[in-house]
Amino acid sequence: MKRILLTLLLVGFALSLFSQGTGNFSPSSNISAYTYDGIRSGVEKLKMNTYILGQVYKPGLYVVPDDTDFLTLLALAGGPREDAKLTKVRLVRPSAEGDKVIWVNFKKYLETGDGSLIPALQPGDTVVISGTIFYAFSRVADFLSKAAIALSVYNLVTNIK
Numbered sequence: 748m749k750r751i752l753l754t755l756l757l758v759g760f761a762l763s764l765f766s767q768g769t770g771n772f773s774p775s776s777n778i779s780a781y782t783y784d785g786i787r788s789g790v791e792k793l794k795m796n797t798y799i800l801g802q803v804y805k806p807g808l809y810v811v812p813d814d815t816d817f818l819t820l821l822a823l824a825g826g827p828r829e830d831a832k833l834t835k836v837r838l839v840r841p842s843a844e845g846d847k848v849i850w851v852n853f854k855k856y857l858e859t860g861d862g863s864l865i866p867a868l869q870p871g872d873t874v875v876i877s878g879t880i881f882y883a884f885s886r887v888a889d890f891l892s893k894a895a896i897a898l899s900v901y902n903l904v905t906n907i908k
Contacts (some may be wrong), residue, residue, distance in 0.1 A: 797868050801876035802831035811868070817851060818865050820874060830882035834856070837875040838866060856861045 780848060793813040797820055800806045804825025811820060817838065833854040840847045849866060856864040 794872035798873040802878050803876055804828060804829040816865050816867050820868060827876055830877045830878045832877045840869055841871045841874040
């Protein structure tokens with residue numbers, strides 16, 4: 748009985764730890780860079796695939812007009828979370844020579860309003876907004892608290908007589 752209870756507890760703990768992982772994401776290279784959106788007001792409109800990942804409310808693939816900038820994509824994704832590191836936002840741009848990383852200081856834009864700090868997006872761009880040190884600390888603290896609970900339950904189960 749103790750072994751079954753202990754086994755179920757450990758399996759449940761392991762599943763809860765690994766089910767919260769964010770996993771790796773890499774955009775597929777066989778997706779077309781542009782899609783045709785038709786003609787509006789005499790101008791042909793194209794849409795492009797862009798990605799936004801990390802500390803935003805709605806991360807994922809966004810198909811946006813080809814004149815979309817970083818600020819618009821961030822707004823479409825619900826904006827940054829409270830624990831987003833806005834001073835060092837990464838924009839990964841695919842190119843023939845390999846991926847190029849452009850660093851965006853969004854916090855400086857918010858302070859100054861300088862539009863030159865906001866880059867225009869290109870097809871296949873991936874915006875990655877990392878978490879602050881507080882976010883990393885909270886993840887570690889969450890893991891340690893779950894480990895402590897599991898050890899407490901293990902100790903309780905093994906001491907049942």
